Amino acid sequence: MAESLLQPVGEKTLEEVGDEYFDELFVRSFFQPHSTNDKTFVMHDLVHDLAMIYAGEFCFRAEEHENAVEIDIKARHLSHNATGNYPISKLLGVCDRVEHTRTFLEINLSPNIPFDMENTPCILLSKLKRLRALSFKCFPLESLPDSIGELIHLRYLDLSGTYIVTLPESLGNLYNLQTLKLIGCEKLKMLPDGMQNLVNLRHLDIRATCLREMPKGMSKLKSLQFLSDFVVGKHEENKIKELGALANLRKSISIDKLENVVDSSEAWEARMFDKDGIDSLKLIWSSNKSRDGVFAFGVKKKDAADSQIERDILDKLQPHSNLKEVEISGYRGTTFPDWLGNSSYHNITTLTLQHCKKCSVLPSFGQLPSLKHLTISDFKSLKTVGAEFYKGGSCLETPFPVLETYILLN
Template sequence: MGGIGKTTLAQLVYHDDEVKKNFDFQAWVCVSEEFDVIKVTKTIIETITSRSCKLTDLNLLQHDLKEKLARRKFFVVLDDSWNEDYDAWNSLLKPFQNGVKGSKILITTRSKKVASVVQTVPPHELSLLSHEDCWLVFSKHARLSTDSMQNTTLGKVGRNIVKKCNGLPLAAQALGSLLRGNSDVKYWNHILKSEIWEFSDDRIKVVPALRISYYYLPSCLKECFVYCSLYPKDHEFDKDELILLWMAENFLQPVGKKSMEEVGDEYFDELVARSFFQPHSTREKIFVMHDLVHDLAMIFGGDFYFRAEEVENTVEVDIKTRHLSHNAKGNYPMSKLLGVCDKVKHTRTFLEVNLDWGIPFNMENAPCILLSQLKYLRVLSFKCFPLDSLPDSIGELIHLRYLDLSKTYVVTLPESLGNLYNLQTLKLNGCSNLKILPAGMQNLVNLRHLDITGTCLHEMPKGMSKLKGLQFLSDYIVGKHEENKIKELGALANLHQSLSITKLENVVNSNEASEARMCDKDGINSLSLWWSVDKDENTVDSQIERDILDKLRPHSNLKELQIRGYRGTTLPDWLGHSSYHNITKVLMGGFLSGGFRNCCMLPSLGELPSLKHLKIKGFERLGIVGAEFYQNHDSCVETPFPMLETLWFESMPCWKEWRSLEFNAFPRLRKLTIWGCPMLTGDLPNHLPSLKYLDIRNCEQLSSCLPRAPAITKLCLLHSNNVRILELPPLLHELLIKGKNLVEAVVPAIKNTQLSCLTSLSISDCSSHILFPLSSIPASVKKLRISSCRNLEFQIEGQHDSLHILEISNSCDFDFTCYMKNV
């Protein structure tokens, strides 16, 4: 049964802290009615790696997944499964046989036959809620305390409403959300006695409680909700993208001085509050819609919305259709859809959904046909089309407000694009072949969102300052010509969210930088400033560079700051100033050649009161990290870095000393990473009370003891052979050691320390002769890996009950791997 709580129960298990501790990784995949082995396999790989997977061959995908599952204990949820084909399931589950014993796959389904096909243990069947439990769900979402509703008229009416939910939690949740915060007894009685409860139609199999929830939506929210019927079930909705689509369709009604985007944000939040959307299990700002709620949207979309998905579908395109979508993963051929476009010439929307980037598409002329027939489009998405050019006829779509060409192969865009005076949103995200934008871009006076992330533009087109309505601009590439220099940013006063300014080497002096008026842009919360690699960097005037960065000072509302490739020797005073009370993340340096090659001093970042994450990379001339890092010499900060949780130093070849001084710094630091600092010799901060993860790599001269950090659970020491290990932290869960001296020090420490929490131990790269009996390993260890320790004398005797993985490679004169309990 739908809406009974299968997914909710699976989510509780998935996010449970104890469950997380027992698995190497977790993955959540929504399978849905469209059972695609390739798609599901790709999703699992992407969840494991946190990267896009471009493989399309099933054999290659399964081999890749098998490799990633090897020697790992996993927990995977396959949610909302419908397919009853044994062979298909057998194909999907093959790679999972490579995991460690104890791995789990949890499947939710409405079908008993699916359960019988896949089960290895008896299924857990959910039943309808009792009246009392249903009442608790209703009360929670109505946000009226149970006590205040006991034995009151309101409470009695509420309980009668709950009876009509028939024990279905989704219905109780929807009605509770509908009545949230409303204590008007008359209104509650009106809901209770609504004739919609009695409405009956065999064609409309929707829970009455959901129909009522829709009926009492404000009209502005109804059309926003029904618009979602253009997407298939289990679609993952991006909140920001959906708001832009609503705006293009003119669904958002202005309220006072609020922008349309702000109104859209309120609309979306209200639909979430009323349980029409639910937050994604693992991804921020992504939402899903329950199947029954999606059915509701489909019903009320009627003839005005058509989703071309199944060719067998008895529903045909109606002349009244105004919104079209095509599901590339369905069985409805594009050729069939194009054949009926002349029937629906007044269509406002064409969306291609579920087309994967790089998948072959057999209708190369589809864009030309669509543009010639659908002249009244407001929304057009060719996202992921194998499109290398856009027809000139795009300029004839004068009503167009939303155009998405993301992840296409376009190299240039036609000049006719400048005729789209009503265009509000232009998405070019991931168009890696795109080198230049049309000169007529300055004519798009109604443009509000321009996303050019992932393009390779050489510079911005001229006259960007004329686009005064821009709310979002992902990147600005500074040019050398008068009409595309950085001063063009000055007129764009309404920019919000994130902005990246690149090719800052084209800024000649501080006067140019000040004309960008960055300090006035109070809507920017994330700012990236990039200088490109300059072969003549030695000729750079350091003072001019400092003055330019000084004039690029952002507004104090900033939350995230990233600077790469800065060429000066010193930094301006605003970096690290306590007035930036909202900054939570700072990245200085970055990719290859993105560091601070000339800078020899860090700013006073310890004064940022909200800073949580700090990464410093590529300061090639920095020799000492001292008092200036913690506070300005005129300051009297008692606790530097009061909120910092992660601190990362990397690629600093001249750094020799870290002067921690007498500060109560880093009270909340959880993770400290130091990579590639070969000259560092001095002490680390001696007391880090909240530190849980310490990772030191390729710091050959570092001779410090480990910090006093009683909370450490993970320790990685790689090729940092002089680090002194006097004792190991007692709460250690994971220990990774690489290098001769380190192994020599750690093995005795393991023997002599009570490490009752240690579950994973890995040691490698040691040529010394060391005796290491299995009996000396803590009983809690589940994974033991030994590699490149040729003279290690490893003695296996008896049983080690908790050990799941024992892997020995290029060590002890033999190689083997065991994946079993009771090795």
């Protein structure tokens, strides 16, 4: 997609076209499954050698210093293998010759591999202005140069596994950016306000970060196809209702810090019931916080009111019936809304409920026709599991018809 190799077909998204391309290449044995990792694909040695011959002078892989050919001025795609013995300094020294490069990927870099070229990002960004795809994955990088905003052709940026604390506001200048990966950036606390300018962004992956809240104006990113996490804020421009305008979200999403949702009308504005492309949903409340932000040791009447608010919020977060996986963590209501356990969710295969310490009654999960994996843990107020757990308003003759694993930890 970053190299504009995907050609739109009818109403299909670019992601769907890319999936079809990959499937076709797989059928033709260009790719094949990894022998031990079922989520990884590899190339056969012969196919790899053929691809290298075909790529010719347009691709340069900096791996072995000995007998390495000189980089060709026609090179458009560069990669540096951190496990090889090709000095990154040597590659940087010839960047002036390949200023038309479209791709730079650092591969196989990990924390146990020494890497002492701290000025590498600055040099690369100053010389390779026409980049479309850039990966600094696992770089020992604590900040990204402001000059990143000058790469106006950039479509793909991977900063996963870096030590970045903040991102420059100039990132908002990358109006062509389609993919931004920040997986495992554990020191990253905030995204820049300029994020709202990335109107062509389609894929934002912020898994395993520690964001305090989302930046303002996420509702402007209407091209988003994948958003791994949404951290609910307290301000008008980063509340949960910002999700309402993101109608094209697909695959999975985790909605965190739901304690910041004030009432059910805000939750309804997220319009989760409209998002038919979401098949995996996580709803997470931060533990041990009451609705007003203090620890929950209040009057019983107030507890009852809070519990009803929580139930109404979860009720209005009702997802589309296409859902396949659900996880709810930290929910503080005493009962669940009617949609959870309703047989209309005929696609749900995996269900996880944890840290719902006030819940005393379980929904009718026995009526979910496709449920295979059920986990319930840390329900401190649950004393008994009654008949309602198996049979609800549905007429399924046999509860849990296809259940394979059931874990109950209290």
